[in-house]
Each structure stands twice: as C-alpha cells, then as structure tokens.
Amino acid sequence: MAGDRDTLISMGFDPSRVDWALRATGHRGLQPAMDHLLEHEGEPIPDASASGGSSLASANTAQSTPAMDVDGDDDDAEALRHLIGKKGPVPAATAGDVEAKSIKCSVCEKTFKNTALANYHAEKSGHDQFEESTEEIKPLTEEERKTKLEELHQKLAAKRAVKAQEEAKEAKANEAIKRKQGKDLNKIKEELKAKEMIKEAEQKRKEKAEDAKARAAIKAQIEADKKARAEKAAREKALREGRPIVDSQSETNSGIPSSAAVASSSSGVAGKDFKDTRLQIRLASGGTPYTTTLPSDSTLHDVAEFVAAQTLSVSVDTVSFTQQFPRKTFSRADFNKSLRELGLTPSAVLIAS
Template sequence: MAGDKDTLLGMGFDAVRVEWALKATGNRGLQPAMDHILEHEGQPVPDLESVNEKAGSSSAPMDVDEDDEDAEALKSLGVLKGNEVEAKSIKCSMCGKIFKNTALANFHAEKSGHDQFEESTEEIKPLTEEEKKQRLEELRTKMAEKRSKKAVEEAKEHKANEALRRKAGKDMNKIKEELKLKEAIKEAEAKKREKIEDAKAKAAIKAQIEADKKARAEKAAREKALRDGQPLPDSGASTSAPARPAAAAAAAASGVAGKDFKETRLQIRMSTGGQPYTTTLSSDAPLREVAEFLAGQLLTVDPETVTFAQHFPRKTFARSDFEKSLKELGLTPSAVLIATP
C-alpha cells in the first residue's frame, strides 16, 4: 500500500493522518483512506498503537464457523447467511452501494446510519488510473471548498474582533478625555481660589499698613499738640464726619474737589444685594485696591473680573480706570460704589 500512502502524502496530507487513515481502514485502498481523512479532519490523531486494523478482504468464501469475526461483523450489519456463502462483496440494501469487505461496510454504516446489508456475488474491480485521478480531483475540490469556507469564517471572525477592539479603543479614549476635562476644571477652580486667597491676603496687609500709618499720624499729631500746648485733636468719627462733607462742598464749589483730601472714605454696595462694605483708602490709591479689598471680604469676588459703577453722577468704570487713583476718578473725599462680581 506504499503507492496509496505516497499518493496521499503527495496531495499534502499530514503523514500522521495518512498512517491513521490507512491503518483504520485496513489498507483497503485510496478512496476509504481519503474518506477517513475528510471525515476525521477536525479530530485529534489518536495513539496509532490503539487503532485496530479492520478485517481483511471478503473475496474468499465466508464460513460462519471458520471466521467468527466476519460472522459477528455481518450480523451487526443485518446480513443473514447460511453455513457456506460464496460472496464477492457486501451490498447496502438501503442505498445500493457495494463494498469490498466488512470493514468498508462498517465505515459506510457509521457515516450514513444505514443498518441493512446483504452479501453480494458482484465483484468490485480495482480503480483504473483514470478513476483514481478523478477521485483525487474530487478530493482536492472538496478540500479547496472546505479551506475557502474556513477562510471566509476566519475573515468574518477577524472583522468582528477588529470592530470590538476599535469600539473598546473609542470608549477608552472617551473616558480619558472626560477625566482630562475634569482635571482641567479642578485645576482652574484651584487657581481661582488661590488667586482670591492671594487678593485677600494682599488686601489685609494693605489695610493693616494703612491702619498703622493712620495710627502713627494720629500719635504724631497728639505729641505735637502736647509740645505746642494745643488741645488734643479728636480722632473720632463723630467730629470728622460732619467736617468732611462741608470741606468737600467747599472744594467742589471752588473747582478743586479731591485735591486737598489725603484719604477717601468709600461705601461699596453689591449689585446682588446684601450689606454694604465701608473702607478708608489713600486718595492716591488706585481703584484696583478697592477691588482687592472687596475680594478680601467676599469669596465670590474676583478682583480681575469685578466691575464698579456710580449712581450719582451715573458712571461705569472701565478696566483701564482700575489703575487710576481715587483722586483722578473724582471719588474723594467720599463716594458710594456699586460692585458687580
């Protein structure tokens, strides 16, 4: 059977599967071996030592008493026979196919599920070279179809896996973008809080400096009054408050409003409502210091974005006015400002 083995190997079949097929079919020819290879294509190759070779040829007379194995095989196939039967082949009563021996008939029964067989005196002739070539061509066609179908299925599976991979990649990118956006928002809020805290600290420091300066000035005035034997100056608000409007009115009447006042008293009202805030700043202080003072009082106020307006006379201060002094803006000696955060 070396010719059948070489033929199958030449067709590209694996050597181990060829050995399995030939042994499992009892070396009964090329066609049974090819059928076996196709039938068990997806199955693992068993240990060849455990594979039993099928029964031999049935061309000789089959006597039930002399060959118990063939008798049992025939009985399992549903073949009834006498004590002495001259048989050349076995025929499937259900489809009419003829087989050379019980091994091939058993193989057919396993594949088709047919279970009715009978002995036949018809002799099976060996395949001609032309028939062998035709069978080989049919086998190649079947194998090519199977490979093509398998390639199509693998391509579909690859496409589905690629779609899943891309979707997972898009979802991951979306999650990353959302996390990045959240981090940016947190960072912006942190910077804003830091800026407001800095403004508060600066306003507090400046207010302390102004308070210290005012305290030193009052102390110096008292010491001078004591040295000169003059009455001590009253630093209370009750005395200075009536004097300031009178002085402001006189200055306004003379056209030099704000020039003679070193300090400016401001009342700041929020456009959103709530209690007003008052402070006293140097008349030379820029409007920006008012914004920093207000930021020190309210967390919701950003000195970089807050705006100020005046009702009497009606005026809205631009960002360029924030670097001008209170004296230049005509806010001395006192004024009321409306702040919008």
C-alpha cells in the same frame, strides 16, 4: 492519522492497503499515502510484523480488512451478520451457491467491496440495513483515480478556504473587541482627566479668591496704619507749634465733627442693624490672617476661642486683642461684651497677641 485513513477508505481504497500506505509513508499526510497506493497497486501487502510493525497494528489491520473470498471467513461473516441485522444469519456457501462479491446498503443501495467499507458507511450515514450482493465492484481505472484525486484536492482546498474565512472572521471580531476596549479605556481616561482639570480649576479659583481677600485686608490695614501715622504726626506738630491738639474722633470748635468722628459714629449706628460681624484676625507673630463671620451678639471671648482653635501659639486665657484703627486695646473685661457693644460690627480687623 484517523482523518487521512477515513478519507482514503471513503475514496474506495482497501483499508489494508490504506494502512500499508500510511505505515510506509510514516503517516506524513494524505498526498504521500495516495501516491504510495497508486504506485503499489496490485502488489501483495507485506506482513506488518515482518516490516517492523507491532503485533497490535497487525491485529488492528487484520480486524479492519476481513476478506470476502469464495470459501467465506468467520470474522467477515460475523461482521456481515451484524450489518444485515434482521435479515437473518448468513448461510454457509455451498458448491451450488452464487458467490457474494460485495455488500449492499438496503437504504441507499450503495455497494461496498468488503465489510470494513460497509462498517465505515454505517458509522457515517447511520444506515443499518445491509445485504449480500453478487455485483462485483470493479477496480478504479487510472482516469477514475485521477478524477477522485482531483475531487479530493478540491475538497481539501475548499476546507482550507472555509477554515481561512472562519479564522479571518474570528480575527476581525477579536480586532473589533480590542478596538472597542481601547475606546472604552480612552473614554475613561479622558473623563478622569476632565474631572481632574475641573477639580484643579476649582482649587485655583478658591486660592485666588482667598489671596484676593488677604490682599484686600492687608491693603486696608496699611491704609489704616498710614492714617494713624498721619494723625500722630499732626498731633506732634501741633504740640511743637503750641497749637491745641484736635482729636480726630471729637468734634471741632465749630461744632462740625471730623471725618474720622463721622465715620466712627456712622459705623456705630449702622452696626446695630447688622446681624453678623465679619472679622479678620492677624497674629502679632505674623503669618496668614484668619477670617471668620460670627453673630454680632457673640462675645470677644468667642473670638478668642476661634483663634485658639486655629493655632497652637494662642491661648484663650492669655490672648489679647488690639485694634489699629481706631487704635484700641481690649481689656479682659471686654471679653464678656458682644461684638456689637464693642463697636466691631459690621466688620473689623483685630491683632491677636
């Protein structure tokens, strides 16, 4: 791998030997390549094509490891000219010239064994001023190699530690995001549940109020029916006994009105002062009664239209209304009279059939 190759070259190993070590170890990693370099130090580098490598690998190896021999090399000289730049062309070596044993960076004054290492330094540092040097770079001693290997291990361990910290930090951040999303989702669910509960409670209150109204109306009707039956029984008994029949709605012989007459009279007088009339309409066929509030000036025909709008079993033209107490059947002529005129204010119970 390019990363392992660059690391080994930065430690001072010859690029051609680094390539040999990586090929020989099958690119299994930094440690096997390092072990191979230490074990085969000083041994000649085998030909890459002879060992089964591709011609392209051989060419890459040859280009990456120009030799710094006494006689000079055209490729190495060309690379050196590129590095030296404004320093001018490299003079040809003569018998009286001093042999260049290394390349020196004029910026940081580091020396390198060959142009490959100098090129690597130029790419990493951005330095572009190099010159030939007679300083010979001595090979690393066993102790120096162990020290460099230890430094390498420490760098790798530090990189792994930094990476582990970054991964842990990222995992923690992701976990925090997940927890926040979970809290937000739970909050939304709780709000929806609370709204649903409020809606259900409101619906139950409404149904309870409607049930209470219906029960009150039924109870009032039962009481009215009971009273009507009692009055009927009293009249029949009076007929059997030969006593005069006293109408509950007329005044007695003493001039004192009966309780029913008083109630009817009181209701009629008070009804004139009510602007609206509350009606409960029961169907003769049964079912839930209908409750409505109409202006007291509305006609019985308006009531018929209301009932017809509530159920298909009632028609405006054929419907008839009766009142249990006081018992009364309204004619078609009464349909043009107002509720106030018919004595239905402020409230009344009608049976539609």
